[in-house]
Every structure is written in C-alpha cells, then in structure tokens.
Amino acid sequence: MMLRVEHVDVRYGDLQVLWDVDLEVRQGEIVALVGSNGAGKSTLIRTIAGLVKPSGGTIHYGDALLNDKPPHTIAASGISMVPEGRRLFPKMTVLQNLEMGAFLRKARPQKETTLDWVYEIFPILRKRSHQPAGLLSGGEQQMLAIGRALMGRNDFLLLDELSLGLSPLLVKQIFDVLVTINKAGITLFIVEQNVPMTLKIANRAYILETGRIVGEGVARELMESEHVKAAYLGMA
Amino acid sequence: MGQTLVYGVLNGALYGIIALGIALVFGVMRYLNLAQGSLIILGAYGILFLFHLGVDPFASMPLIAFLLFLLGGALFWASFSRLIALSEAGRIKNSLLISFGLMLLIDNLATLLWTGDERSITPAYSGLTFGIAGLRFPLIGCVGVLSALVIIVALHLFLARTYFGKSIMAVSQDHEAASLMGVNVNLTCLVSFAISVGLASIPSALIGLKSFSPTVGIQWFNKGVIVVMLSGIGNINGVFPAGLFLGIMEAISVYFFGAPYREVTGLVVFVLVMVLFPKGLFKRQEL
Ligand SMILES: Nc1ncnc2c1ncn2[C@@H]1O[C@H](COP(=O)(O)OP(=O)(O)OP(=O)(O)O)[C@@H](O)[C@H]1O
Ligand SMILES: [Mg+2]
Helix, strand or coil: CCEEEEEEEEEECCEEEEEEEEEEECCCCEEEEECCCCCCHHHHHHHHHCCCCCCEEEEEECCEECCCCCHHHHHHCCEEEECCCCCCCCCCEHHHHHHHHCCCCCCHHHHHHHHHHHHHHCHHHHHCCCCEHHHCCHHHHHHHHHHHHHCCCCCEEEEECCCCCCCHHHHHHHHHHHHHHHHCCCEEEEEECCHHHHHHHCCEEEEEECCEEEEEEEHHHHHHCHHHHHHHCCCC | CHHHHHHHHHHHHHHHHHHHHHHHHHHHHCCCCCCHHHHHHHHHHHHHHHHHCCCCHHHHHHHHHHHHHHHHHHHHHHHHHHHHHCCHHHHHHHHHHHHHHHHHHHHHHHHHHHCCCCECCCCCCCCCEEEECCEEEEHHHHHHHHHHHHHHHHHHHHHHHCHHHHHHHHHHHCHHHHHHCCCCHHHHHHHHHHHHHHHCHHHHHHHHHHCECCCCHHHHHHHHHHHHHHHCCCCHHHHHHHHHHHHHHHHHHHHHHCHHHHHHHHHHHHHHHHHHCCCCCCCCCCC
16 A cells, blocks of 8 residues: 555634545555545645645555655655646746756656656657746646656656646646556556546546545446536536 | 945945845745844954954954854744745734844844944954055955855855755745755755855945944845845845945935935935836846
8 A cells, every 4th residue: 555544634724624534545556536626635635745734634655654744754755746736936947847856865866867758758848948937838837847746756646637727638648648657657646627537547536525535436437427427527 | 436436336235245135035935034234233243352352354254154144043943934834925024023023132132242332343454445547446345345246156056056055946936846846945944044144244244344333233234125126026146236236326326416315315216116117127027
C-alpha cells in the first residue's frame, strides 16, 4: 500500500468539509477521485500534500504518518502535486520553473536527465524555455505545471483538475501523457470533473459527494453504474 | 551643478542600499519592517562602540552585519514568523504594528544606553576628498557607493544562482507552490528577514560616519520606503537605480530652491511618479 487515508475529517474553522474519508492507492495505480463542484476534492488532495491539516483521522504514505508534516517534508518523502490553477511562478521562465521543480535534494543530481525527459514529453516547453511562465497559453501552463512536478523525481503524483479550461483536444493529449507517466512507474491520484476521460484511464475511482465518499470501485465498472451514469456522464 | 550631482549620486546610493533591505522583506513576505531604520542606527552605535576600541568602521562592518543578521533571525523567530499564515493584507498590517513597537523599543533602548545626543564616527580620513575633472569626491561617500554596488551585485547573484536564493524568489511569487517543491517556507522567510537586517550594516557605517541619534532611524526608513515604491514593489533589481533617481532629484532641487525644500522635493517626486507610473519607474511590464 502506498497511500492510506483513514477516517479523515477536515474543517475550515467551524465549517466541516470532509467527513470520515477512507481511501487507498497502491503502487503503480491510477486512482481517480471524482465529484462535483465544492464536493471537497481539492481539500482532500491539499490535505494529503500537507497544505491543509486534517482535524481527525490518519494519512500514511508507506509507513510514514503524514498528518502533522509540513508540505516540504511531504514533498521530500515522495509526493508531488500539480495544484488546481497550476500555481506556476509567473515571473520565472519556463526553464526556471522546471529548475525549481528539481529543488528536492534527491532530484538535483538528475536535473539534466529529468529535464530532457520532460522536454521529450512536452516538446513545446523546450521551445518556450526562456519565456516567462505567466505569458504561456493555458495548455502550455498546464504542461509546465506537470513538467515541474515531474522534475521532483517523486514516485507519487497528485493531480488536481488538470482539464479545467482546456480544449477537448488538449485534454486528450494531457491524459495520454498521464498514461505515459504512469507506465514509467509513477503512481497517480487524479482529481477530476471530466469524469468520462478520467474513468477511461483510471484503474479505480472514488466518488466524493458533499464531503463523503459515496462510492468506489474499478473504474470500468463504475462507468456502468446507474448512479455514475446519471450524475456524472449525462446519461439519464 | 556637477558638484551637486555628485552629492546626489552619493546620497542616492545610500537610499538605494537602505531600500534594498526593505524591498527584500516586502517582496518575499509582504512584511513592512518599520524598524529597519532603527536597526540601521543600532548598527551605527555598534560601529561607534568598536571605533572607540580602535576598530576601523569599515573593518567592523562585516562583524556588525553578522550580528544584525543573527538579531534579524531572532526577531523573526520571536515575533514575525507567525504572520506568514495570514493573508497578504493581514501580513502588511500586522507587520506594521509589530515593527512599530519594535522601533519604539530599539529607539528607547538606544536613548537609554547612549543618551539622545547626536553622535558621529570620525576616523582620520573622514573629511578627505579627491578631485577628478574639477569635481570634488568625498572619499567615504565613494567607498559607500562601491560597497553598495558590490553588495547589490552579490545579492543579485545569490538570488539568481543559488538554490537557496531561487527558493527565496519562488516563495516571493507563490509560497504555497514553493512549499510543494520542497521549499521550507518558514526557514526561507527567516533567512530572508535575517539577510535584510544584516544588510542594514552598510547604511549603519555610512550614516554613522555622517551623524546620528537614537530617533533618526524612521527618517532613513522613510527614504527607503519611497525608493521601494519608486522602484516598483517586488522589483529588487530596480531599487538601486530608484535610489539614485531620488538622490539626484533631491540634489537638483537643493541647487535650484535651496536645502530647506529637499524633503518636500522627495515627496513631490514620489507623488508624481506614483500618479504617472503607478507600478514604479523600473518595473518590467507586468505579466
Ligand atoms: N480556504 C477555505 N476556507 C473556507 N472554506 C473553504 C476553503 N477552501 C474551500 N472551502 C470550502 O470547502 C468546500 C470544498 O471545497 P473544495 O475546493 O475542496 O471543493 P472541490 O471539490 O475541489 O471543488 P471544485 O470542483 O470547484 O474545485 C467548499 O464548500 C468550499 O467553499
Ligand atoms: Mg477543486
């Protein structure tokens, strides 16, 4: 077991947004978390990354308890994240953003090799390498956000809402990349509103509604379930 | 007129180096450290103390820089570190409150220890000047400009080339994203704050060689803040030219209207620039 989330509650002040969330991700898997606006998907992924502290429950990565660790320690212990809204360093160039991605001590010596790999996955980034990240198109920014996360050389990647605001063609391209990355041995935990695309590439999925996990299963089977069809695939 | 410009440039370099410390902390953390001027004056007393023991003011600058760096780290740890979690507006407001208290504390402590008398550090070479092309250059002022330039280039290289420097830049642009890259944001902020207080040692020496008393810190802080605004917030590379700009404008006004209008000119220039170029004089086009 790589990641194990057990009985996790999260609150913002008096407002509780996650209740008793249980989920797990095994090595090499692509696991999806789907749910509508405001369900608490970002909150959960941010809690795993250490940006939000859970008020109850435990989060384990391997044998390590992550609950009270700060985000930089969690990053160092093997988890990278592509945050919602990309969160690039806008005044840095593409290359500088990628170099910041390799800030982790273990990633530094391999920086050049990883950079070649990232440029191979996203050739457009090589062309744009000396442009400020803030001037890239939405699609290029998303590619840079993924590339920056890959630079950290971590085995586990959290991805929040990659498809937001991108054309269907770009979304397809990016999801193809996710499959490639996964084949290279990186475990993926994907939060998405684009349910059909996500369930196509995921091994397993969880459904989050108003802060609770209401369903889980093999992605292919979930696609056939009446509830998912009605609520997320637009098939009444 | 040429002579006036020389003094303008020398003063401007001093403004620039004062502003550098303020800009670093404001750029990275959105803290406005009102006590920076008082810390500069505290450093000046330190240099004066060592001078009485026979140490040359420029020779004691590195030691004072190191002590101020430690003091800065301690101050951050004790009183500013908790603000990092706040919103940008919250950080500005609360840092103003805390640093205002700190300023009063340091100023009163200095008065207690050294009285309110005006002091000056006076090594043998303090009045020396040399002439080039018919203009007179005060030795100390020129050494000051040179050391300011060296420090600015060094800081620039540190921020642009080292991993730690880059992490400071990353935190200034998006501290949450930086933490996801593995950057220890609290530590980065602590060190940036400590560096900024350490940087006060250069104006400590330069102001110390002019004259100072326990309560003049805030006046120097004001110059620094004006320069930071002129440069454009978050633009550390523009701070030095902005300092020179203010120094030269002041010098020109003194030439035409006389010394009493010097402070007014600074403020008028400030208001004009803010109205005409609200993003600062030297800010690159915003993304
Ligand atoms: N920092 C915060 N402070 C207070 N409430 C918050 C905060 N962040 C999120 N919330 C609330 O928590 C709930 C869950 O938000 P979250 O962003 O996790 O949802 P989401 O599933 O990611 O939604 P979306 O699909 O819009 O990204 C929402 O009701 C939101 O208003
Ligand atoms: Mg979200």
